[in-house]
Amino acid sequence: MAAPKNRRSVFLGRLPLPERNFLADALRTETVGGVLLLVAAVAALIWANTPLRGSYETVRDFHFGPGSLGLNLSVQHWAADGLLAVFFFVAGIELKRELVAGELRDPKAAVLPVVAAICGMAMPALVYFTVATSGNGSTAGWAVPTATDIAFALAVLAVIGTALPSALRAFLLTLAVVDDLFAILIIAVFFTSGLNFAALGGAVLGLVVFWLLLRKGVRGWYVYVPLAVVNWALMYNSGVHATIAGVAMGLMLRCHRHEGERHSPGEHIEHVVRPLSAGLAVPLFALFSAGVVVSGGALSDVFTKPETLGVVLGLVVGKAVGVFGGTWLAARFTRAELNPDLKWPDVLAVASLAGIGFTVSLLIGELAFGTDPVLTDEVKAAVLVGSLIAAVLASVLLKLRDNKYRKLCADEDRDDDQDGIPDIYEQDNPAYHLRMAAILEARAAEHRRLAEVASGHTTRDDGPA
Structure with a gap:
């Protein structure tokens, strides 16, 4: 009998097996990259707050590159404008995949994470704007606390050892993907000035060529990598x-599979490039962006200056309230129900985890206050402090439910018939129940045989001994 049309969907329910496997593979790379990101951030802070500070500034501010092409940049700018283009390229592929094969492909299923992400960006901006205006501070940094750093968040999960169920991880990843989309739009709309229309036209033409080559099925990294570099330089x-060039090229890749394909081109390229992004590009960006001087006075200033206090409260309070509130509203006024194995405190924990806004927040901080180096460093310190507080708060909330998460993960991974497919995905399959009945009968027979041996009576296949 067909399911009733008004049947409610399960929010944070079990993922389809292919989606779960893809998510697990992606998150392994992100988790490793997040740990490297943490290491790089700590190294930057140590380097910038020891007698070696002079060498840090020398390396960070060292310029190189072809000046005739307008690319004589400092190491810090190469990391922010060059290496992060790789990060946003992967973000573009992730977004495309979510739109064609992931959580965002179904508008009804996409409502919850999209509304949660929008509220999770609007609320921190509102918190920052309120604090800044009430303290007569600059409102230029309203976008700083709006972004979530998925790699940093997953690194925190790796450190505290919480076994989050795949549905919660997927929700966090989808939040971050939508976050990235809106962060890209914010950068493109609010941090673009003095347009060079000739270069912009060249970049658009280069992107069109990139798209046409993909459509024609042209293969070979030696074609696309030089073209990508030219597009990046023109942009x-x-x-x-x-970084907009990276996003645009990522969105152009085909992420759905044709018949007979094991992986789409987008999946294949993401698999190749993601380790470069998570293991090299983002950690190097952190190394040359997170090196702010931290002292007792600087830390106290974080909680007294309106700009820095706005960033901290935006990340810690705005993100948690925005993501949780948006999720609750969407669940309240749509036909989605929370997975009965999870509770609303679980959503609050993930919402708090979304307050870790490192990579993109640092980038937007540089763009917003680039003309004031002192305030830029103070805002960076605020991002670090706010992300740390959010991480600690989320860790406490997640630890309170750690045993429940471990049970859910164990249920997801159990494979009693050892066919490579978790049993939970086969419960509606009659063949699975036949296999399980045979397995249970064989185990029962073995137990009976062992009991008979222990009691001194054995049974042979051809009759009693």
Whole structure:
């Protein structure tokens, strides 16, 4: 009998097996990259707050590159404008995949994470704007606390050892993907000035060529990598932030599979490039962006200056309230129900985890206050402090439910018939029940045989001994 049309969908329910496997593979790389990100951030802080500080500034501010092409940049700018283009390229592929094969492909299923992400960006901006205006501070940094750093968040999970169920991890990942989309739009719209239309036109033409080559099925990294570099350089010189080129090219890749394909081109390229992004590009960006001087006075200033206090409260309070509130509203006014194995405190814990806004928040902080180096460093310190507080708060909330999460994960991974497919995905399959009945009968027979041996009576296949 067909399911009733008004049947409610399960929010944070069990993922389809292919989606769960893909998510697990992606999160392994992100988790490792997040740990490297943590190491790089700590190294930057140590380097910038020891007698070696002079060498840190020398390396960070060292310029190189072809000046005739407008690319004589400092190491810090190469990391922010160049290496992060790789990060945003992967973000573009992730977004495309979510739109065609992931949580965002079904508008009804996409409502919850999209509304949660929008509220999770609007509320921190509102918190920052309120604090800044009430303290007569600059409102230029309203976008700083709006982004979530998925790699940093997963690194925190790896450190505290919480076995989050795949549905909660998928929700966190989808939040981050939508976050990235809106962060990209914010960068493109609010941090673009002095457009060079000739360079912009060249970048658009280069992107069209990139798209046409993909459509024609042209293969070979030696074609696409040089073209990608040219597109990036043109976008940089156009006045639009260069990372937009990475996003645009990522969105152009095909992420659905044709018949007979094991992986789509987008999945294959993401598999190749993601380790470069998570293991090299983002940690190097952190190394040359997180090196702010931290002293007792600087830390106290974080909680007294309106700009820095706005960032901290935006990340810690705004993100948690926005994501949780948006999720609750969407669940309240749509036909979605929370997975009965999970509770609303679980959503609050993930919402708090979304307050870890490292990579993109640091980038937006540089863009927003680039003309004031002192305030830029103070805002970076605020991002670090706010992300740390959010991480600690989320860790406490997650630890309170750790035993429940471990049980859910064990149920998801159990494979009693050892066919490589978790049993929970086969419960509606008659063949599974036949296999399980045979397995249980064989185990019962073995137990009976062992009991008979122990009691001194054995049974042979051809009759009593």
